Amino acid sequence: MSLLRHPRLPEGEVTHVLASGEFPWLAEALERRGVTVMATLRDSRLPGPVQFHPDLQTCPLPDKQMFVLKNSPLQPALKALGFSLRETEREPAGTYPGDALCGCFPWGPWLVGNPKAIDRAIAQEAQKQGFQPLPVRQGYSACSVALVDGESAITADRGMFQALRTKGFAVLLIRPGHIALPGYDTGFIGGCCGKLAPDKLAFAGALSSHPDGERMREFLHSRCVAPVELREGPLVDVGGILPLRER
Known part of the structure; x- marks a missing residue:
């Protein structure tokens, strides 16, 4: 087993994920599929509804790098998995943009995010690693984009859709x-999904609950990716399912 080379995009079967500790059913559904779940802890510095969200508590970069919020309680467990951890320069806050310090994501040669929200330590390390900034208005960038593979994604954010399309990515725009x-x-x-393998994208809920569910299913099929619905009922934003290790 090894850490992912490409954040959020496994090259093999995922063995470990970071997922919200708020929803026991989420961990149970993943563990039934042979995935070990590291559950997030509540960070009371974030807004109440998102205090467990992985995509606001962490920002993974290549080469085993992982940013966590300053003074994050996740540090011991992530270090034990082999990550080289860095803290954000700023403390998170209970309002935007202070809750979106980790809200950017690397994809291809780009660091996608709102420059006004990204923590400076993350931006500097990404630049050091050779990433070019792809500025967008959406501060919750990682939350708003479902990465399907290295070249395609799904989003409901029109500004994000346009920005990614201009860089050659295939993007499905949903309602x-x-x-x-x-x-x-x-x-x-x-925030309601995450990769479990190169050809599997897990969803916290059923695609049929979304009016564009069939379009998403067809788009995934066109990319040779199968949706894995972790339970029946509405899609739920759980802060994403972040793959950590793979075999």
């Missing part, structure tokens, strides 16, 4: 809404 996130009007598509 916003129709994803549960208690405490907010809606959640994000990236």
Whole structure:
């Protein structure tokens, strides 16, 4: 087993993930599929509805690098898996943009995110690794994009859709809404899924609950990726399912 070379995009079967500790059913569904779950802990510095969200608590980069929020309680467990950890320069806050310090994501040669939200330590390390900034308005960039493979994704954010398309990525634009996130009007598509293998994308809920569910299913099929629905019912934004190790 090894850590992923490419953040969020496994090259083999995923053995370990980081997932929200708020939803016992999520860990149970993943573990039934042979995946070991590292559960997030509540970070009370973040807004109430997203205090367990992995995509706001961490930002993985290549070469075993992982950023966590300053003074994050996740550090011992992630170090034990072999990650080289760095903390954000700033403390998170309970309002935007202070809750989106880790909200960017690397994809191809780009670091995608809102420069006003990205923590400076993450931006500097990404630049050092050779990533070019791809600025977008969406501060919750990692939450808003479901990476399908190294060249394709799904999003409901039109600005993100346009920015990624200009760089040659294949992107399916879906209707916003129709994803549960208690405490907010809606959640994000990236927040309700994560890769379990190169050809498997797990969803916290059923695609049929979304009006564009069939379009998403067809798009995934066109990319030779199968949806894995972890339970029946509405899609739920759980802060993403972050693959950590693979075989």
